[in-house]
Amino acid sequence: xxxxxxxxxxxxxxxxxxxxxxxxxxxxxxxxxxxxxxxxxxxxxxxxxxxxxxxxxxxxxxxxxxxxxxxxxxxxxxxxxxxxxxxxxxxxxxxxxxxxxxxxxxxxxxxxxxxxxxxxxxxxxxxxxxxxxxxxxxxxxxxxxxxxxxxxxxxxxxxxxxxxxxxxxxxxxxxxxxxxxxxxxxxxxxxxxxxxxxxxxxxxxxxxxxxxxxxxxxxxxxxxxxxxxxxxxxxxxxxxxxxxxxxxxxxxxxxxxxxxxxxxxxxxxxxxxxxxxxxxxxxxxxxxxxxxxxxxxxxxxxxxx
Amino acid sequence: xxxxxxxxxxxxxxxxxxxxxxxxxxxxxxxxxxxxxxxxxxxxxxxxxxxxxxxxxxxxxxxxxxxxxxxxxxxxxxxxxxxxxxxxxxxxxxxxxxxxxxxxxxxxxxxxxxxxxxxxxxxxxxxxxxxxxxxxxxxxxxxxxxxxxxxxxxxxxxxxxxxxxxxxxxxxxxxxxxxxxxxxxxxxxxxxxxxxxxxxxxxxxxxxxxxxxxxxxxxxxxxxxxxxxxxxxxxxxxxxxxxxxxxxxxxxxxxxxxxxxxxxxxxxxxxxxxxxxx
Ligand SMILES: Nc1ncnc2c1ncn2[C@@H]1O[C@H](COP(=O)(O)OP(=O)(O)O)[C@@H](O)[C@H]1O
Ligand SMILES: [Mg+2]
Numbered sequence: 365x366x367x368x369x370x371x372x373x374x375x376x377x378x379x380x381x382x383x384x385x386x387x388x389x390x391x392x393x394x395x396x397x398x399x400x401x402x403x404x405x406x407x408x409x410x411x412x413x414x415x416x417x418x419x420x421x422x423x424x425x426x427x428x429x430x431x432x433x434x435x436x437x438x439x440x441x442x443x444x445x446x447x448x449x450x451x452x453x454x455x456x457x458x459x460x461x462x463x464x465x466x467x468x469x470x471x472x473x474x475x476x477x478x479x480x481x482x483x484x485x486x487x488x489x490x491x492x493x494x495x496x497x498x499x500x501x502x503x504x505x506x507x508x509x510x511x512x513x514x515x516x517x518x519x520x521x522x523x524x525x526x527x528x529x530x531x532x533x534x535x536x537x538x539x540x541x542x543x544x545x546x547x548x549x550x551x552x553x554x555x556x557x558x559x560x561x562x563x564x565x566x567x568x569x570x571x572x573x574x575x576x577x578x579x580x581x582x583x584x585x586x587x588x589x590x591x592x593x594x595x596x597x598x599x600x601x602x603x604x605x606x607x608x609x610x611x612x613x614x615x616x617x618x619x620x621x622x623x624x625x626x627x628x629x630x631x632x633x634x635x636x637x638x639x640x641x642x643x644x645x646x647x648x649x650x651x652x653x654x655x656x657x658x659x660x661x662x663x664x665x666x667x668x669x
Numbered sequence: 670x671x672x673x674x675x676x677x678x679x680x681x682x683x684x685x686x687x688x689x690x691x692x693x694x695x696x697x698x699x700x701x702x703x704x705x706x707x708x709x710x711x712x713x714x715x716x717x718x719x720x721x722x723x724x725x726x727x728x729x730x731x732x733x734x735x736x737x738x739x740x741x742x743x744x745x746x747x748x749x750x751x752x753x754x755x756x757x758x759x760x761x762x763x764x765x766x767x768x769x770x771x772x773x774x775x776x777x778x779x780x781x782x783x784x785x786x787x788x789x790x791x792x793x794x795x796x797x798x799x800x801x802x803x804x805x806x807x808x809x810x811x812x813x814x815x816x817x818x819x820x821x822x823x824x825x826x827x828x829x830x831x832x833x834x835x836x837x838x839x840x841x842x843x844x845x846x847x848x849x850x851x852x853x854x855x856x857x858x859x860x861x862x863x864x865x866x867x868x869x870x871x872x873x874x875x876x877x878x879x880x881x882x883x884x885x886x887x888x889x890x891x892x893x894x895x896x897x898x899x900x901x902x903x904x905x906x907x908x909x910x911x912x913x914x915x916x917x918x919x920x921x922x923x924x925x926x927x928x929x930x931x932x933x934x935x936x937x938x939x940x941x942x943x944x945x946x947x
Contacts, residue, residue, distance in 0.1 A: 414787050416946050438684045438789040448784040452705060461701070464694045465788035467683030513788075514679045 365390050365517055365548050366411060371420040373406050380406045382572035383420065388517075393549040395563030397556065397654060399666050402569040404552035405445050408521045411550065412442045425516060438466055441515030445522050445552075447506045451494045455486055455505055458494060459512055466513040476512060483538065484508035500531030507538065517548045524558060536561055554666050556654035568658060575661045580654060587660045588652035589614050591630030595637060595644035596622045605642060612636050617659055624659070626652065687789040695785065695798020696805065699771060703806060714810045718817035721755055722748070725879065733880050742881070745910055748823035753832055753905025754878040756814050758898055760836035763810045764844030765864065767803035772851040773860075775799075782945055792942030796852070800844055800934065807840040808833070824909070831908035839901030842930030846897075849936035852944065872896045877903075900925050 366388040373381040381403040388394040396404050409415035410422060413429035413436045422429055424436045449458045456477055463473045481487045484504040489497060510518060524532040539562055543549055553559050559566050560580045568576040576583055597605050599621060606618045613627035627633040630649035658666050703710060730747035742750045775782030785795050811833050818824045854860040875892035876899035882890055893899040900922035906912035907919060
């Protein structure tokens with residue numbers, strides 16, 4: 365569906381995407397995980413044939429986006445990072461007008477719009493102006509809009525960023541249904557839980573490069589341990605204490621506010637720390653996540669990066 | 670029910686159709702949007718000519734007649750002399766508004782052009798569509814203008830066939846140029862105030878709108894020569910009441926406007942596509 369070879373985008377001197385390689389197979393749910401500024405949106409826009417690449421090869425649905433832009437975009441569903449629905453038109457009008465830009469006839473669009481409104485749980489809002497919708501509703505409208513042409517690939521750029529937890533869960537549920545229906549999804553996110561829930565396979569991006577690739581579980585296996593213990597001793601003491609427990613666990617990361625100790629058995633590891641007479645102010649044992657993978661690969665957390 | 674996986678919608682997607690008439694879809698969208706402002710469009714369409722005719726047409730008219738004498742305008746009534754200029758000015762003003770504001774909105778305010786460009790449309794088609802819609806709006810405005818002129822008894826029935834097309838033509842050419850300029854705008858304030866203060870007002874005053882250009886001091890006459898409004902007005906006067914105009918001047922005025930329109934549209938198309946893929 366998508367193949368990229370040394371795909372590069374430079375904005376003047378600045379290289380936003382630095383020679384990345386990846387491919388996406390039909391029916392796959394492919395994630396791009398990375399902090400702000402990693403180059404996720406830039407990559408998405410190149411795939412979406414709305415941004416010309418600087419160099420490298422890119423093939424979408426067997427075509428080159430710098431040659432066959434309209435033919436490619438005709439079969440993509442694009443959900444940009446910023447909602448850009450027409451705020452002066454109603455919800456249904458937005459879907460209708462957008463559908464027209466794919467050459468879709470009214471006879472197809474009329475029932476399709478009903479179906480999309482049901483999917484996005486916006487039936488009551490059919491004739492409401494977009495202005496009056498909540499953030500979560502606007503996002504669902506943008507997603508519904510991206511599905512109006514029954515796209516071969518659905519591209520979602522940070523679908524849930526900025527939404528409250530409830531709105532996020534509604535969206536995840538909708539996206540999960542798309543995935544179950546066999547759609548090919550490309551999703552960018554800087555939330556590791558989102559990547560874990562929605563992606564079969566993902567690449568971790570940082571500063572324009574791909575730093576790791578695999579399924580969420582295999583990335584965790586490869587770059588982290590099964591569990592991790594987070595202990596806090598107060599900001600002044602973390603460094604000094606870290607030195608004294610450096611032999612405990614498989615590996616350790618010292619952050620300004622906490623120490624992370626990676627191990628297969630989290631509880632036992634915590635016991636070992638306490639057994640040395642050290643009393644952390646707070647402690648937490650949890651399963652390793654993609655956050656830990658990112659930390660391992662870059663030395664930074666996703667939020668701080 | 671299945672979303673996004675059944676090939677039914679895919680079969681309906683028609684890239685070639687969009688390639689052919691995509692600009693009309695954009696125009697349809699723009700017209701729908703204007704329709705939301707129908708009251709303002711109609712009030713504006715009617716209010717403008719009534720106001721101008723009542724104040725300038727009758728007031729300035731008596732002054733011009735008094736100072737130039739009855740032969741000063743080539744022996745035609747002042748309103749007949751004024752009509753082509755007012756209609757062309759209204760058309761150009763309308764075309765400018767409908768080219769400038771949607772373009773600023775599309776690139777800067779709600780970024781709607783970026784949404785359009787993620788479909789099968791191209792940037793060039795978006796530019797075309799905005800201009801087509803602007804010309805539709807201008808056709809309506811000029812037709813209303815003409816009706817008001819007719820109601821004032823300023824023009825004959827037959828003049829509809831000349832005055833309206835000339836005004837719409839001038840509006841289209843000017844609109845294309847404004848589209849090209851606005852497509853380059855990085856922010857909104859500057860371009861709006863420059864357009865209004867430095868271009869529209871001088872053009873309106875020094876284009877032989879209210880009195881023949883030749884009666885102005887030679888030092889400001891050049892503004893008229895480069896003003897598309899003057900060229901449109903000359904063509905309108907020549908066509909509607911047979912104001913004498915050498916054929917070379919007819920050709921120059923016509924070509925001047927065509928050139929402005931076609932260069933404007935070509936630049937606009939290129940700039941739209943560039944800006945939506947960068
Ligand atoms: N149009 C642009 N001009 C210059 N720099 C840009 C432009 N768009 C993005 N960038 C820069 O490219 C980098 C990657 O941006 P982006 O792809 O939006 O990252 P992400 O989506 O991962 O947050 C950032 O440093 C950003 O500032
Ligand atoms: Mg982004």
